[in-house]
Amino acid sequence: GRWTTDDRPVRGCRGRCPRVGRPGEHPPRASTTLSSSVVVSTHLPPTITMDLCGPHGCRCRSAILAFALSASGAFSFVQFSRLSPRSPTRSRIDGSSQLPPLFSTPESQKVCIVGAGVGGLATASRIASAMPNATVTILEKNDRDLAGGRMGSFDAFVDGASGSYRHERGPSLLLLRDEYEKLFEDCGKRTSSEGTQAKSYGLDMKQCVPAYQVVFDDGDRVSVGFPRNTSGLTANDIEQIQVLEQESMDRMNEWEPNGHKKWVEYLDTCAAYLDCGLPNFIEEKLELTSFPAFIWEAMREKGKRWPLKPHSSVLSELFESPKMVALASFQDLYVGLEPYLNQKQPLGGILRKTAPAVFGLLSAIELHPTNRRAGVFAPLGGFRQVAKSMVELCADNGVEFVFNATVTNIGGGGVHFRHGSSNMFRNADLVICNADIPYASESLINEHKDDVYRETYDWDDSFDFSSGVVAFHWSISKSLRALATHNVFMSSNNTEDAIGSWSVLREGSRSASEATTLIDQPFNFYVHRASATDRSACPSGCDAIMVLVPCPALERNKDIASLSREDVMSTYAGQFDSNVLDDYRKAVIKRLSVLEGLEGLGDYIIDEVVDTPATYASHYNLGAGVPFGLVSDQSHGLSQLSLTRPGAEWKNRGNEFMFVGASGRPGNGVPLVLIGSEQVSRKAVELLSTHPK
Incomplete structure (x- = not known):
């Protein structure tokens, strides 16, 4: 088509493309509007037009640019530029200015x-x-x-x-x-x-100190993530944190002998995974000094902590209590993987939806008390x-x-x-x-x-997807002080319940309508209460919470791909109808009631916004509507x-x-x-x- 320097097609080309046998037809017509070497570093006047056969110009492009760099081309540009003001070289963020020039040069590359x-x-x-x-x-x-x-x-x-x-x-x-x-x-x-x-x-x-509160379905709870660096905290804050940390240490020791000591040792193992894994395998920066500690942690005690075993296989050798195992693996929830060995899959499932033990580095990122890169933060606002x-x-x-x-x-x-x-x-x-x-x-x-x-x-x-998420955004007419900023609710009264609580990940291919109802089933979920860290999140005396519940991903329907986008999205939204969402809502409210002040929470919900995999697909074009982006x-x-x-x-x-x-x-x-x-x-x-x- 006919192109201008802002790359907008305005009407069809009137000549044959040089690629089909008539090279040189367009350059003579276009050459009088082009620049000399000035085109290398500046935008051309927006009124200049030229005829090209497409966005690249094929061989026209080379011929035109060669002319532009010639003496006669320079003269033509100077003469023309006197008649037309120069366009701005940069726009900002309103999206209304001229687009980039047609010609790219070493000094004026175009990236979209x-x-x-x-x-x-x-x-x-x-x-x-x-x-x-x-x-x-x-x-x-x-x-x-x-x-x-x-x-x-x-x-x-x-x-x-x-x-x-x-x-x-x-x-x-x-x-x-x-x-x-x-x-x-x-x-x-x-x-x-x-x-x-x-x-x-x-x-x-x-x-955020502590980083998390973990709540079990029997009402037992523990806080984790207490950094040793307390700079910026008041004396009163430090005293309250110390009391809370001691309570958490005592609770772990109640669950199993030396529970807290084992917890600290596990976090140190995770820190070794982090210090080696982050620079060498994530940042792709070779850092040999971190390998000795990594190898030591992986090999000691006859490979008990081997990082490529299923996460639960390592944890079951380190901890006796199902609650301690759950505490050490809940971060797997955030990346859409389950920690438990899957006997039906090769290598216990680590090639598919079972997290390998090396994912324990997530625990170190969030919870290690002294690692320089650790800590959970909240952006104010x-x-x-x-x-x-x-x-x-x-x-x-x-x-x-x-x-x-x-x-x-x-x-x-x-x-x-x-x-x-x-x-x-x-x-x-x-x-x-x-x-x-x-x-x-x-x-x-x-x-x-x-x-x-x-x-x-x-x-x-052809990709294998993790779970989807149902997100309840609830505006609450009272303050929920029993919740921390970040809260994880786990089902781990026994090993059977703990494994069952991850079933949505193991059975991720099932549609939401086919999945077992949650109301009387073990399941895990996350609750965010922003006001615990940032009071600007809601009016005084109120709260705003987000509840994330893992759910099946969208079930692809190839037959509707040719429909309009609006019809496609409407069809996928139907996979999470009101019956499915009512079940999720009731199950969550029932589980929240184990905390003081959260009994009958449904009566205090004054506004609700619900996101499902269909919502994430509509807003962000996510494949299968999964928010974690985990595919391979x-x-x-x-x-x-x-x-x-x-x-x-x-x-x-x-x-x-x-x-x-x-x-x-x-x-x-x-x-x-x-x-x-x-x-x-x-x-x-x-x-x-x-x-x-």
């Missing part, structure tokens, strides 16, 4: 990022910071308020309430704080008296403040945003998308996709797609360990592009996505620098 999730925002910041002359653009399907993808918050407004209730739509606990700070230190442009670049962008992180800070970081580095841009296809050297009622194409030297890999591989890079501008939702089911080729479990996950570089129909995000390396969760974005951006900068146009 699909999705403003955590991976997209972080990668954009890093590339734009490393290559100031590059044009980095993010296309995001949602509006600006939903930038950050799953990482974000929303407000519930209730009639008669003195303020709003803030709820997290995705992550609710902040781990590996140094990864957040590193992003802002590497890319931040502000000078401030706040002390860190992160704070200068409004990101303030407060540690909620995770939407994290997203807001990252958007501002992008803007300070000149990243361009186009919001409400629904990407429909990746290929042909760029990205097809819909913006309002317009079909548009953005060509790029490099496309980086922050969309979920199973969804993108089926819906965005499907070579059999008949219409590149048709919006679809489907996913590649034909397997799960052990294959989720960093290097065995889908890699960044992909090829499709001869087009090279990259993936970044929770479905790729090194794993899911915001800090791992931040680590992955650094790896992807490094590869992207290297590629753009060594393969200039």
Whole structure:
């Protein structure tokens, strides 16, 4: 088609493409509108137009650029530029400015990022910071308020309430704080008296002490995660924490002899896994000094702590009480894996949905008292403040945003998308996709797609998915002081109940309607109470809580893939009808009643928002509607360990592009996505620098 310097097609081409036998036809017509070497580093006036056969221009591109660099080309550009003002070289975040210039050069590479999730925002910041002359653009399907993808918050407004209730739509606990700070230190442009670049962008992180409260179905409870560094705490806070820690030590010792001592030893083992696994296998930085401690922990006592055994197999040799085993493995819940050995699967299931013992490093990340990278934090203002800070970081580095841009296809050297009622194409030297890999591989890079501008939702089911989640966001008319910031409710009265409580993961292929009702069954779930750390989350005397209950993922229906997106989403929403949600709601309220002050909680719920796998599919285009992003080729479990996950570089129909995000390396969760974005951006900068146009 006919293209302008903002890459918007305006009408059909009137000549034959040089690729089919008439080279040189277009360059003479277009040459008088082009620049000399100035085109290398600046945007052309937006009024300049040229006829090309497509976004790349085929051989026209080389011929035109050769003319542009000639003396006559320079004269033509100077003459023309006197008649037309120059376009701005950078836009900010309103998505309304001119798009990048048509011609890419070593100094003016074009990068298009699909999705403003955590991976997209972080990668954009890093590339734009490393290559100031590059044009980095993010296309995001949602509006600006939903930038950050799953990482974000929303407000519930209730009639008669003195303020709003803030709820997290995705992550609710902040781990590996140094990864957040590193992003802002590497890319931040502000000078401030706040002390860190992160704070200068409004990101303030407060540690949660204790990190968790774990509640069992018989009402027994224990707190874990007491850091030795108490700087910033008042004397009264420290005294209360010491009392709570002593109570927890006593409770562990009641469950089994030397229970607390065994707990401390286990956390030290997990710290060795962390200190070796994080730099060497997650960050991909060789750090040999950590291997001796790792090998010692793995081999001592005849390999009792061998990291590649099923998690429960290691824990059952270290602990006697089912409650201690549950306490040491509840983090597996967050990555959609079960800790228990599955006799029906090879190697006890670690090749699929059973967590290997090395996943104990999650316990060290959250709960170890002295490890320099450990601790659970809360971002003040909620995770939407994290997203807001990252958007501002992008803007300070000149990243361009186009919001409400629904990407429909990746290929042909760029990205097809819909913006309002317009079909548009953005060509790029490099496309980086922050969309979920199973969804993108089926819906965005499907070579059999008949219409590149048709919006679809489907996913590649050759991947093995973890569980879905039903999330209840409840605005409560009273304060729930029995809850900590982070609470995990476990069913572990005996080993049989403990194993049964993970059945939704083991039987993940069953649909929600076929699954056993929860009301009288053992199950595990998580509760977040933001006001315990940040009082701005809700009105005084009230509370806002989020309850996450594992559930089956969406059951794929290939027959509806050709329907409109609206009809597809409506069909999938039907897999979680009111009967299913009523069962989940009643089961959760019954379990919560074991805590003082939470009896009859249903009477105090004044507003409810429910998210199901269908919701996550609709909002974020997640394959099977699973929020954890844990997928790999034909397997799960052990294959989720960093290097065995889908890699960044992909090829499709001869087009090279990259993936970044929770479905790729090194794993899911915001800090791992931040680590992955650094790896992807490094590869992207290297590629753009060594393969200039």
